[in-house]
Amino acid sequence: MKYGDPETVNPCRLCGNAETAQGVSWCLPCIESIFFDAGFRMLGKFVNRMAGIACECLTCGRRSTPCLMNVKKGSGCIECAKDEAARRNRLRRLTEQEARESLALIGIELRGLYENATNLVEGRCQRCGDLVKVKVGKIRAKLNNGETAYGCRRCYLSARTLPLKEVKERCAAAGSEYLSGFTTIRNKIRVRCLTCGRERTRRASDILILGNGCWFCMPRNIYNSKKLIRAPFLANQPSFLYIFEFSDSDGTVFRKYGVGRIEVRGEGRLRTHQRNGGSLIDVRHADLLTVVAAEELIRKSVSRWSYIPANKDFTRGGYTECYTPDIDLDLDAFIEAAGRLIQKMISTEDGSDRSALSGAERFD
Known part of the structure; x- marks a missing residue:
């Protein structure tokens, strides 16, 4: 006979009691102890491992209906988890002074009413004088990741615009001839390979910043001394x-x-x-x-x-x-x-x- 066969006596796997609950391998007292260890006091009747049971949290006293399967996996009181998440968010919340300091790092002066790091707040760019709206949390995340943050669209575009003469020089250093299409380094440009003559459209930053050449002709792994010596810009x-x-x-x-x-x-x-x-x-x-x-x-x-x-x-x-x-x-x-x-x-x-x-x- 297999375990769980109704014709056999199936003792509880925890205490050895023969009176196991329906559809599980534990008796009712052991099921109550499982809920108690997870921080619950059972109030309702156990039906099966998938059905929710009315319980009271031993910590906050609020009621919920967890099921045995979730409790066995480590789930606790949902309301207590919400309270803990709110507490952590309060600890991580940026004060107005911290928000002002974060914006000052990228040259923006806080002018509007600051509510939290996820809402837009008004500021003035110290470089060009434009009024801008930024999210302090997004600026803070970029700075923590070592990325460059601007906050001002005009300064962002001007920092990514190069004179056409320099664009042509950088393309030549990467082994390509500039043809057309340059506006900012984030857009794509049309270039021709000086080795094989193939024309292609590439993101400008790949060529002008990273120095990548033709997919067909450029030797891989440009970051070695013998290949860098042929690319003076890089x-x-x-x-x-x-x-x-x-x-x-x-x-x-x-x-x-x-x-x-x-x-x-x-x-x-x-x-x-x-x-x-x-x-x-x-x-x-x-x-x-x-x-x-x-x-x-x-x-x-x-x-x-x-x-x-x-x-x-x-x-x-x-x-x-x-x-x-x-x-x-x-x-x-x-x-x-x-x-x-x-x-x-x-x-x-x-x-x-x-x-x-x-x-x-x-x-x-």
Whole structure:
């Protein structure tokens, strides 16, 4: 006979009582104890595991109708959960002074009546003088994520507009000829590849900011010194080289090195690693070509001490740049070595033929 067969005696799985309730493996006293442990006092009659039972919360005294299945999964009083959520929201709520400080970080003066972070509030842009309406919570979230926030549409568009001459120069540096369509870097432009002659429509930021070239001809992984030396616009971008220290899920201490471009995310990459529990060990600022070359030298130096953390997601795919702290890295020494390496690459006949970047231009 199978368990649950009406012709057999089915003892309670908790106390051994033979009088189990209908459709479950527990007796009524044990079911009452399950509800009591979850913070409820049963008032109604038990029907089955899916049916709601009238209960009273032992904490707040309010009544609800949870079912046994949900209680077994850990569900508690809904009203208490609402009260706790409201309490947490009150703690997270921005005061008017905090809202004023957050808007001041992006150059906006609070002028209107502030109610909460999710409602629109009126302010005045300190750059152009326009009256704007912004959501403080949205501005705050962007700043916490290391993103650039404007709040003023006129300043937002002007910051994303470049002179046509510079647009053509940046396209040429990425191996493309500008044809038409540029308004802001968020819109798409029409370009022609200087290698294969294919015409295509690409988002302007992919070419003008990231320096991406033709899908068919551009070599992948532009972020290495040999390819950056052929793209002077990208090579001269202000960037930084950093080292962070983390603790893995098992307590193992390891370090991570990497590079970031200030034009793309500012120093948001550093703030992201800090939110993920990392401690900044060292950081150095230089042009992109120098920090990429220094990163390549570091990669070779720490290959014997490479480390792969258990949680590969927190570093956003950069877990291959981790190592154990058995070796100390002097970033200044690597920056200097990278500079000598780049000068050697430029001075070689092969590098001088392919590169549009001279040593004087790079260090201007």
